Amino acid sequence: MSALLETLLETKGLKRHFGGLWAANGVDLKVKEFEVHALIGPNGAGKTTLIHLISGGLLPNEGGITFSGIDITRQSMHGRVALGITRSYQITQIFPHLSLLENVRLAVQARHRDWGSSFRFWRPASADFPMLEEAEDWLGRVGLAEKAGALACDVSHGEQRALELAMALATRPRLLLLDEPMAGMGPEESAHMANLIASLKGTQTVLLVEHDMDIVFRLADRVSVLVAGRIIASGAPDVVREYPEVRRAYLGDELQ
Secondary structure, three states: OOOOOOEEEEEEEEEEEEOOEEEEEEEEEEEEOOOEEEEEOOOOOOHHHHHHHHHOOOOOOEEEEEEOOEEOOOOOHHHHHHHOEEEOOOOOOOOOOOEHHHHHHHHHHHHHOOOOOHHHHOOOHHHOHHHHHHHHHHHHHOOOHHHOOOEHHHOOHHHHHHHHHHHHHHOOOOEEEEEOOOOOOOHHHHHHHHHHHHOOOOOOEEEEEOOOHHHHHHHOOEEEEEEOOEEEEEEOHHHHHOOHHHHHHOOOOOOO
């Protein structure tokens, strides 16, 4: 990636504790525009907590967050979405009894309308042909065009995760937060999701939390390693792979 890319997201001294446990203990992180930036670390390192802090699901006890030069440290989750921060979850978040097309159409519609206008929001989809066409395009992009009419509850777990990615992309985020997008998938589904993320490289800024190190080091432009609530290494994958601290944090297993 070009060194000239601008920093889109930055955290400084970010701290969050739960009782006596510091889940984030002075996190300094920079994510550049249009890069796939992977966040890795052992279980309990604070990765999901950091995603919550960035998305607005949690507020920090100390430190700050800037996004595109704007201080969003105390911004609401809704306000961050409006600025262009969208996240996926470890557990799939979809409307199970709506079709795949209707799920994505709602995401497209949400981008155009105020969520508070509920009666307009739920008007018949037939009134929004351009939105349906866009939803079909997003489904096609993640390989689900042929299942557009299927109920979300009737497709496989991997297809539900691909649907969730289509919904996230349909909001046209500036920053996409992916929290373990391959969780619960078999090898074939994981490979498909990895290819979808790879297709975003250079066009979409992604902060990726993932345990599969083969996928991480294949996809990421930069990698940051979080251990005990602190970033201990950050840089190009080949550089980070050689950090002694990284190897120790992973007990020499996953990065060999």
